[in-house]
Amino acid sequence: MARARFQLCCSTVAIVYMIQFLLLLPILCYNLPFSSYFLASPISNNETATLLHDFNQQRVRRAYSYFKSQTPGGNPRYYDSVENSSEIYLTVAIITVSRAVEKKRQYPGYVLQTSAGMDKFAKSHEFSRRTFVFVCNVDLNPQEHKEAMFLKKYLPFTERYGLSSFKLEDKYQNQHNYSIYQTKKSEGKYEKETMDYSYCLKVAKSFDPEYVLMVEDDAIPHNDLAYVLKYTLENHLVDNRRSTSQRKDFAYLKLYYPERWQGYAFDVPMFLELLSIGSVGGGVTLVVFQCLAKRRQDNYSSRLSRFLIWMVFFILTAEFVGRQNVMEVRRLSKYLYKFRQASECCTQAMLYPSAIVDSLTTYLTTLPSFKHTDLSIYDFTLQTNIPTYQLEPNLFYHVGMQSSLNKSRIKLLEQFLFRLDLTSSSIPGGKVE
Incomplete structure (x- = not known):
């Protein structure tokens, strides 16, 4: 019984991760600069230059007006x-x-x-x-x-x-x-x-x-x-x-x-920033699941496992989306x-x-x-x-x-x-x- 539950849990986690990183994020971040998925975009330099030129001309007209x-x-x-x-x-x-x-x-x-x-x-x-x-x-x-x-x-x-x-x-x-x-x-x-x-x-x-x-x-x-x-x-x-x-x-x-230099890097402040994102995301998700399943009583190890799974989920999401895009949330206040x-x-x-x-x-x-x-x-x-x-x-x-x-x-x-x-x-x- 325990083995079956473990296999079901692993399958569920694998499906959630695949949906997030192989389906949702590629669709949402395909044209998002500084995301990992944007790097794979086939947009050419000529297309980029034309797009930037058009936007620049719009801004110039607005400024002139x-x-x-x-x-x-x-x-x-x-x-x-x-x-x-x-x-x-x-x-x-x-x-x-x-x-x-x-x-x-x-x-x-x-x-x-x-x-x-x-x-x-x-x-x-x-x-x-x-x-x-x-x-x-x-x-x-x-x-x-x-x-x-x-x-x-x-x-x-x-x-x-x-x-x-x-x-x-x-x-x-x-x-x-x-x-x-x-x-x-x-x-x-x-x-x-x-x-x-x-x-x-x-x-x-x-x-x-x-x-x-x-x-x-x-x-x-x-x-x-x-x-x-x-x-x-x-x-x-x-x-x-x-x-x-x-x-x-x-x-x-x-x-x-x-x-381009504001992304995540291999230093202590960036590691702590990613860790805080994962901790907050994992903690909130765990609380939400506990509230939705009030009758279910999980032991400490089960809750810790769920927290770690969701913490890694949010850390990877932040890494793939890009720190530059994650920081835009700070503009809320x-x-x-x-x-x-x-x-x-x-x-x-x-x-x-x-x-x-x-x-x-x-x-x-x-x-x-x-x-x-x-x-x-x-x-x-x-x-x-x-x-x-x-x-x-x-x-x-x-x-x-x-x-x-x-x-x-x-x-x-x-x-x-x-x-x-x-x-x-x-x-x-x-x-x-």
Whole structure:
């Protein structure tokens, strides 16, 4: 009798596992990037490129419509009032350079999408009237950056090699000399990248905000950015253990980290994360089965066996679905976002406390040799031993398929398919007063 029950149990478990991993998940995850089943998808690079191009054009049209639908002169007046106020809490610098493909003269419209999303963010309930957004054009020939030129009518701007809609000399006076950014136009690509970043960071800090948010022109904010960031600043980055709350010392808060590197890995934190998923899933399933079979009395070993079977079931499900997709569940609430120590890559969206900017830009602009800016910033934090943090899942989407450092190179396409449906809705539409 016991042997028959054991064989029935094994058969049932085998059938459930086969249905889950050989039928349901392949159907559900076939087109889900970063899942194990997506890797087996026969979709070609040409099909992927066409799909991404179409979605990008949709987002560009939405961004363009967003700005064109605004009341004439309304945006400049809005930011003039913010600039003239004495309570700027956050300054947002959108770093941009022309990405036109030289032969085809095609403009991908990245900065239009980013600017529309950040303008909406600045006018959100959480950050309205205390957030200043400007476009930082670091192109060697700023007049040729057509998208940035279009945005001049709607957002404040500064050009490293041109004009500014606000007077930098009035803000910096003698203690901040900008000649270091203007003297050379023959910098190497890594040196220019670092000097451009430092320039925009210094300009952002000149408005004397509490925080500076540096956003590259191919990063689109998620719809949850405002209320999640506000909660993080007021809770995770504040020490509430004392009688009066004090801000924690930190170098930066990373709001984007490449999804392709956010998967499960062979390290202790990821193992514990998988174990917690399995434990919660196995425990809940066991309780549900016990409630549905009230009359049945199982001994401890039977319940433990069921728990382990379901724990492995949920661990394998999470592994096959992919950590990037599992983490999307955290978007259900601002309380579920994971606050963790930051990794060294990348700079698509970084929030800095204003107090760190001077020492960071001094370090970046006096380097004996230059490498990728994100690595130089990480080296600075290692030398100063200042904590760094990041949020998961990302609060920005990276849409820049075309590299700004190498304009003829197109990056790996699969990574840009992730949550493509949401990036379209992240670009606001409709009239804004």
